[in-house]
Amino acid sequence: MNDRETSSSPEFSPLAFDEDLAPLPEYKAAGTTEVDFSGLLGEPLKLHEDLKSGCGGQLWPAGMVLAKHMLRYHGEKMKTARILELGAGGGVVGLTVAKGCPSIQHPLYITDMVEMEPLMQHNISLNGLDDRVRARVLNWGEPLSQEIIDFKPDVILAADCVYFEPAFPLLMQTLQELLTLVPTATVFFCFKKRRRADMQFLKAAKKAFTVAEVHDDDRPVFSRDNLFLFTFTHKS
Numbered sequence: 001m002n003d004r005e006t007s008s009s010p011e012f013s014p015l016a017f018d019e020d021l022a023p024l025p026e027y028k029a030a031g032t033t034e035v036d037f038s039g040l041l042g043e044p045l046k047l048h049e050d051l052k053s054g055c056g057g058q059l060w061p062a063g064m065v066l067a068k069h070m071l072r073y074h075g076e077k078m079k080t081a082r083i084l085e086l087g088a089g090g091g092v093v094g095l096t097v098a099k100g101c102p103s104i105q106h107p108l109y110i111t112d113m114v115e116m117e118p119l120m121q122h123n124i125s126l127n128g129l130d131d132r133v134r135a136r137v138l139n140w141g142e143p144l145s146q147e148i149i150d151f152k153p154d155v156i157l158a159a160d161c162v163y164f165e166p167a168f169p170l171l172m173q174t175l176q177e178l179l180t181l182v183p184t185a186t187v188f189f190c191f192k193k194r195r196r197a198d199m200q201f202l203k204a205a206k207k208a209f210t211v212a213e214v215h216d217d218d219r220p221v222f223s224r225d226n227l228f229l230f231t232f233t234h235k236s
């Protein structure tokens with residue numbers, strides 16, 4: 001067995017090419033971007049992007065679609081939600097939700113691997129969200145921490161987490177654990193199909209969960225770019 005088969009996430013290099021790994025949307029130098037999602041955010045979200053810690057250091061297309069979707073269709077409904085983002089990268093989705101929905105009553109968790117923790121924390125502070133958003137390490141396939149178990153998330157956000165085939169079973173395991181922990185939870189799952197293997201993830205999700213396509217007026221636009229937006233809920 002080689003290293004790649006045993007590792008839960010890719011060795012990242014902007015120039016790397018690997019048949020298991022989706023290429024970056026585009027290679028960007030480190031810098032700070034502002035996004036307001038066509039005016040849906042009164043004050044734009046500031047996101048520092050830096051690829052030095054991994055591919056999550058820059059914005060990916062499904063993150064932009066899911067962030068806008070949450071703002072547009074779920075803002076008010078998030079007030080009492082216990083929100084957790086998986087594979088957050090720089091935190092675009094979770095931070096957008098926190099910024100766009102100031103009335104959320106619970107802390108919002110953005111999670112990723114340890115390498116991404118400083119960037120998540122930096123972006124939390126850049127937007128003045130230190131008292132409302134927490135950056136934590138959550139490695140897919142590993143047992144959930146006691147903090148997350150006690151938090152009992154009922155809204156799970158995951159964008160562009162389907163990009164490295166060896167990690168698919170790990171992501172699936174974490175989603176299953178989360179939906180077992182809180183059977184009434186909803187996973188908002190957005191991904192871009194880049195290779196045929198990506199649809200295998202969806203096939204596995206359909207076996208494990210109830211999968212529903214979500215209404216979004218932008219669907220005709222994003223589906224042209226092979227972007228898919230679903231909810232996963234517990235199969236009763």
Ligand SMILES: C[S@@+](CC[C@H](N)C(=O)[O-])C[C@H]1O[C@@H](n2cnc3c(N)ncnc32)[C@H](O)[C@@H]1O
Binds near residue numbers: 009087116
């Ligand atoms: C393609 S990026 C997407 C980042 C962000 N959600 C967005 O849409 O812009 C995928 C993210 O998943 C994270 N990731 C990959 N494998 C992981 C694992 N085994 N456990 C936790 N996070 C992982 C990466 O570190 C990266 O930040």
